[in-house]
Amino acid sequence: MTDSPLDLIGFDSLLTDEERATRDRVRAFVDSDLRPNIARWYDEGVFPREIIQPMGALGLLGMHLQGYGCAGRSAVEYGLAAAELEAGDSGLRTFVSVQGSLAMTAIHTFGSEEQKTEWLPRMARGEAIGCFGLTEPEAGSDPASMRTFARRDGDDWVITGSKRWIGLASIADIAVIWANTDAGIRGFLVPTGTPGFTATPIAQKLSMRASIQCDIVLDEVRVPASAQLPGAEGLRGPFTCLNQARYGIVWGVMGAALDSYRAALAYVQQREVFGKPVAAYQLTQQKLVDMALEIDKGFLLALQLGRLKDAGQLQPHQISVGKLNNARVAIDIAREARAMLGGNGVTLEHSPLRHANNLESVRTYEGTDEVHTLILGNAITGIPAFR
Template sequence: MTPTSPLNDPFDLLDISSQVGEEERDIQATVRAFLDDHVRPHIADWFETATFPRELVPELGKLGVLGMHLTGYGCAGTSATAYGLACLELEAVDSGLRSFVSVQGSLAMYSIWRYGSEEQKQEWLPRLAAGEAIGCFGLTEPDHGSDPANMSTRAVRDGSDWILNGAKMWITNGGVADVATVWASTEEGIRGFLVPRGTPGFTTHDIKQKLSMRASVTSELSFADVRLPDSARLPEARSLGAPLGCLNEARFGILFGALGAGRDSLQAALRYADSRIQFDRPISGFQLTQRKLADMAVSLNTGMLLSLHLAKLKEAGRIRPEQISIGKLNNVRAALDVARECRTILGANGISLEYAPLRHANNLESVLTYEGTEEIHTLVVGQALTGQSAFR
């Protein structure tokens, strides 16, 4: 049988690009080209040295990816599909980079855009969109990850001010953020507050010795009698539903982004399998290797079709939280399995940072956990199916 030409992109199997509009394809191509030029040549070194390239942030602002799915205040106002495809390209380089963009745009910026006052929006959103300022999102606590309703961080009224005490853990961008959206329990329920860096009593401590997300800043936030004016409170955030709404925005980016890590891993394995000669032939010609490659391609293409379907639901204003949970649950699982399997095709070379799959797999271990663990999303889907909550 005459060999056929290999595909450049695993998603070409189902001609998935034909399901995307021209403007969205152009945005995706622009983001990919920028990353290929400015980030991909350096990412392995940044991962090895646990370096977050802060100088890249204004460039991401110029690229227009910070809060790109929001409207006004310097934001690009793109479609959900365009945002998802940008996240895919970002995570194809490294999950830490996509995580920065997700936290900046879908958590820090979205919390202000959706729940903030006009004064708060004018003060922060243009700077955050331009990459002139960095934001973070303080919800997870050392003892309260999957159960934020029982958070220990508390804000109490003191005259016209608030006094904030507590701690947040595993906060992406925390150590470099200029402003933190912090969620706290109050006598009136859970409320959000904007806490600028330098506010007395507000300190951060970066988490070191990470085996995952090494090119990303992860921090603990501490609040000791932090005095805030009432103008720091997000006026439209009146319950736990507010931070959970922000998380759904970020999870949407993740369900696209994880597929980028999977695609990059599969492309690395395809290139390697075609060039690695064993028993006088490329290993890409062996049946066991082809089965691995075919299974991975089917999994990623299925995940991509799911993502595009969810994007259409989001653009129509019809997406539900359990549908986002299905996307994150399926696609992160798939991408992690693909990255691990690709490492096996690379053999011993797969443990080297010269090749991306094991770096992607390490990062995806964090993606599987944050913004809703695999277990939590499983229970969200289970509750949607049965009408019964298994959380308590």
């Protein structure tokens, strides 16, 4: 009996020595620093800021980016790291995604040399935190309808509007804010200490409790012309960052599924009912097999997308294949694993229900099932059905 369903198909043989080494380093960090504490952090509803700089030292922040103190790792290595982090907790993987895939990617891809030099090295070390302000109370799946507006006032920009569900905003040092202008959607770097900028954590969440999501209010926030991201015009800017984050989710959710599977497998092997382990019953074994097969297929899909990404061939609709399939599969596995734990599965002693609750958020953000279905429908038929 192996300890990983990936061994059913020899998944590790598809990875290079360097890729396995990266995965194992992140796994060791999760096991030593995150796993022993996550139930408490989740229960108390706190994000552990003490893990930020150790993550930076491990090269996890902006790890896919080149230069400016970033690790410059491959897409596959980034994906493997995301899976290991989310096996710990979706909220902790989300921190790495918001910092690296969203905020740092926006600066790295669309920023000026001065902006990159000022922010990226500190963000890679975890000494500065970024957030990504796109979603609004009335503009989630349709960011083109955002109401936040930036107007010119002399040499400055003045930004007014609101954002919602913005990860890390209350602890961030710099906010990437997307706003409409007279020339269309543009991106701006807004220091969070700027007058008129307010970030308020969203309370009473049933999901992502070891993570921070906020409401942002921008009340006549004045920034200089140099705050604009010079390379970002229209929705191509935020969508480039979103696709990077969505790619990480393809891997990350399978980490949550695998951790849920392992928890259920360990439990049914030691739990006895009617005189023998629960694992000895046919219905239990069928559930374990079905879960293992879906995990294997999900990781194979993630790896294929990673190889395409490293080759510069990954298309946006292919990311939707991975996000839609793997998020949907992962939440089903987490729920099934919880059921196999019986009543004990509703406590934080076991991970599956925590993962299932978190995956409700992950399945929703960076594109709902419906949005990714429509993206794929458009790819298949050539007919956009968004409206």
